[in-house]
């Protein structure tokens with residue numbers, strides 16, 4: 070030792086090597102299917118470096134050692150959470166909701182959904198729940214047009230426990246509810262008095278909704294669900310082709326015959342399963 074001043078680089082944020090990036094991405098992929106490109110070094114650093122600091126890891130190798138250590142599984146789940154993207158909004162890709170109100174729901178009701186059995190809409194990667202609540206609003210409006218109303222419910226599932234906890238509050242900020250038309254806001258949102266102004270979904274919709282944890286690429290039997298409509302939107306893009314196929318097959322297996330699968334408009338199925346026929350853009354029917 071020469072008694073030199075400390076190397077300033079030793080306190081800098083550690084850099085992620087492509088080899089380490091591959092390891093992190095593979096560990097997260099095994100848990101959620103989410104396949105972050107290993108080229109996205111700065112994205113990975115951004116999402117994971119905070120965790121390194123929290124755990125007091127000096128570099129990514131020591132973090133990877135933790136992932137392989139005794140509490141590795143819990144840490145891997147944490148990593149997977151850090152790498153998932155939760156962007157969502159009410160009435161996102163509105164054409165799907167318009168199509169449901171115009172064609173999908175009338176067809177399902179004709180076939181007995183909502184009278185012979187409960188009509189169920191599933192938001193299969195629900196994030197904060199905006200998609201599930203939008204479907205609930207559309208479904209409630211449709212139900213009111215039918216004599217005697219319909220029996221219906223909505224289900225939201227996600228792999229992120231963190232986002233599900235937030236979704237369970239059914240509370241949204243002013244910015245988050247801007248996509249909801251004014252008349253629907255009046256019917257389905259309660260407004261807080263104080264500042265910042267917050268909005269909560271009304272109890273009449275909340276009582277018809279269920280949230281549950283589910284991993285779409287590894288859907289186990291604990292998810293008991295038969296859906297008439299499944300939203301599988303803006304999640305397949307994060308999967309590799311093999312995991313995409315698995316997720317689609319898993320969701321379709323929980324769909325009633327004649328039910329509809331809705332995918333994101335940027336993620337139409339290249340290779341749909343044989344029991345799906347396309348009926349509109351990014352809209353498939355189980356046959």
Ligand SMILES: C[S@@+](CC[C@H](N)C(=O)[O-])C[C@H]1O[C@@H](n2cnc3c(N)ncnc32)[C@H](O)[C@@H]1O
Nearest residue numbers: 101153156157194196227228229284285302303
């Ligand atoms: C970009 S958001 C899409 C939300 C909503 N479907 C929409 O289109 O607005 C993607 C969501 O998929 C969830 N997710 C990622 N991998 C998943 C998996 N394997 N199983 C279930 N959900 C997953 C993420 O946690 C995130 O909340």
